[in-house]
Amino acid sequence: MSAIANAYIDFSKMTASVVAITVESGDGRKATGYGFNSNGRYAQPGLLAERFIPRLEEAGELPAHEDGGFDPVPAWTAMMKNEKPGGHGDRSVAVGVLDMALWDATAKLAGLPLWKLLSNRFNGGRSDATAWVYAAGGYYHPGKDVDGLVEEMKRYLGMGYSVVKMKIGGSPGMPLREALLLDLSRIEAVLKLLDGDGSRLCVDVNGRFGLHAALSYAAAIQGFGLRWYEEPLDPLDYSTHATLAEHYAPPLATGENLFSMLDARNLIRHGGLRPDRDILQFDPALSYGLVEYLRTLTMLREHGWSPRRCVPHGGHQFALNIATGLGLGGNESYPEVFAPFGGFASGVPVEKSRVAMPDVPGIGFEVKNDLWAVLKDL
Ligand SMILES: O=C([O-])CC(=O)C(=O)O
Numbered sequence: 001m002s003a004i005a006n007a008y009i010d011f012s013k014m015t016a017s018v019v020a021i022t023v024e025s026g027d028g029r030k031a032t033g034y035g036f037n038s039n040g041r042y043a044q045p046g047l048l049a050e051r052f053i054p055r056l057e058e059a060g061e062l063p064a065h066e067d068g069g070f071d072p073v074p075a076w077t078a079m080m081k082n083e084k085p086g087g088h089g090d091r092s093v094a095v096g097v098l099d100m101a102l103w104d105a106t107a108k109l110a111g112l113p114l115w116k117l118l119s120n121r122f123n124g125g126r127s128d129a130t131a132w133v134y135a136a137g138g139y140y141h142p143g144k145d146v147d148g149l150v151e152e153m154k155r156y157l158g159m160g161y162s163v164v165k166m167k168i169g170g171s172p173g174m175p176l177r178e179a180l181l182l183d184l185s186r187i188e189a190v191l192k193l194l195d196g197d198g199s200r201l202c203v204d205v206n207g208r209f210g211l212h213a214a215l216s217y218a219a220a221i222q223g224f225g226l227r228w229y230e231e232p233l234d235p236l237d238y239s240t241h242a243t244l245a246e247h248y249a250p251p252l253a254t255g256e257n258l259f260s261m262l263d264a265r266n267l268i269r270h271g272g273l274r275p276d277r278d279i280l281q282f283d284p285a286l287s288y289g290l291v292e293y294l295r296t297l298t299m300l301r302e303h304g305w306s307p308r309r310c311v312p313h314g315g316h317q318f319a320l321n322i323a324t325g326l327g328l329g330g331n332e333s334y335p336e337v338f339a340p341f342g343g344f345a346s347g348v349p350v351e352k353s354r355v356a357m358p359d360v361p362g363i364g365f366e367v368k369n370d371l372w373a374v375l376k377d378l
C-alpha cells in the first residue's frame with residue numbers, strides 16, 4: 001500500500017493475492033511454485049477460494065513433459081471449466097496467480113530456470129542473455145514537486161537504467177488544463193536530465209483521456225520524440241486509438257489492461273496500432289497467465305507483429321523470464337515502487353538498461369531476498 005497515484009487511481013488501499021502450489025511427479029519428486037498478482041488490480045480471495053483453487057485441485061494428474069516438468073495447459077483448462085466467454089475482468093487475475101505458480105513448479109521439477117524451459121519448449125532453444133528493462137515510476141505523490149521527480153529519475157539512472165517512465169495526465173481529479181501545464185514542466189525537467197533525448201523517456205496516462213485530451217497532449221508532446229506515449233485512452237476504446245494513431249506519429253504503447261488473447265486481437269484488428277513502432281504491454285500475470293499469453297503471441301505473429309514489440313507491464317520476474325525465453329522486446333521495472341513483488345534477483349546489476357537472468361530452477365523468487373522473505377513462510 002502506498003500514497004502514490006497515477007492519473008486514474010491511487011494505491012492507498014491496493015492489495016495482492018499470493019499463492020504456493022506443491023506438485024508431486026509420478027516418481028516422487030516434489031516442487032513448490034509461487035504466484036502473485038501483478039500490480040494495478042486487487043487481491044482475488046473470493047474467486048480463488050470459491051472457483052479456481054477447487055477446480056485446480058480437482059484437475060487431478062497433469063501430463064508429464066519430457067523435460068521432467070509437466071504441461072500446465074490442462075490445469076488451465078480445468079480452472080476455466082464452466083466459465084463463459086467475454087468479460088475478462090478480475091477472474092483473469094485470479095487464474096494468472098495460479099498459472100504463475102504452476103509454471104514456477106514445472107520449471108523447478110525440470111530443474112531449469114523458467115526462461116530456459118520456455119526457450120526449449122517454445123522458442124527452438126533460443127533465448128536472450130539479457131532483457132532490456134526500463135525504470136517506471138514518476139508517480140504523483142502528495143508533497144512531491146518537480147525537483148523530487150528529477151531526483152527520483154536521477155536515482156534510476158544511477159542504478160543503470162537509461163530509459164525511464166513517468167506518469168502524466170494529472171493526479172486523480174486534477175483539471176486537465178492544470179495537468180497539462182504541470183506535466184509539460186515535469187517532462188521538460190526530466191528531459192533536461194536525459195540530455196534532451198526524448199527516446200529515453202516514456203509517459204503514461206493510465207487511460208484517463210478521451211479523444212480530445214489525448215489529441216491535445218499529443219500535440220503538446222509530439223516534438224519531444226518520446227520513447228512512447230502510454231495508455232492515453234480507455235484500453236477498450238479501439239477505434240479512438242485508431243484515430244489518435246492517425247494524428248500522432250511517434251510510438252504509442254498500450255495493453256496492460258487487456259486481459260485475454262481475444263481482447264488483444266481486437267486491439268490489433270481495430271486499434272490502428274503500427275507493428276513497426278508501437279509497444280504492446282499485455283501483462284501475463286493479469287491476463288490468465290502464460291498459457292493465455294502464448295496464445296496472444298501466436299495471434300500477434302499471425303497478424304504480422306513480432307514478439308519484440310511486446311514489453312509487458314508489471315515489473316515482475318515472471319514476465320522477465322518470458323521476455324528472455326521467448327524473445328520479447330523487454331520488460332518493465334519498478335526500482336522504487338511495488339516492493340517486494342517487482343524487481344529482479346538480488347545482486348544482479350542493471351547495466352545500460354539490460355539485466356541478466358539468474359541460473360536457478362523456476363522463476364527465481366528464491367534469489368530475490370525481499371520477496372523470498374514473504375514467500376518462504378507460505
Ligand atoms: O500505475 C500503474 O497502474 C502501473 C502502470 O500503469 C504501469 O506500470 O505502466
Ligand SMILES: [Mg+2]
Pocket residue numbers: 204206230231256313
Ligand atoms: Mg501503464
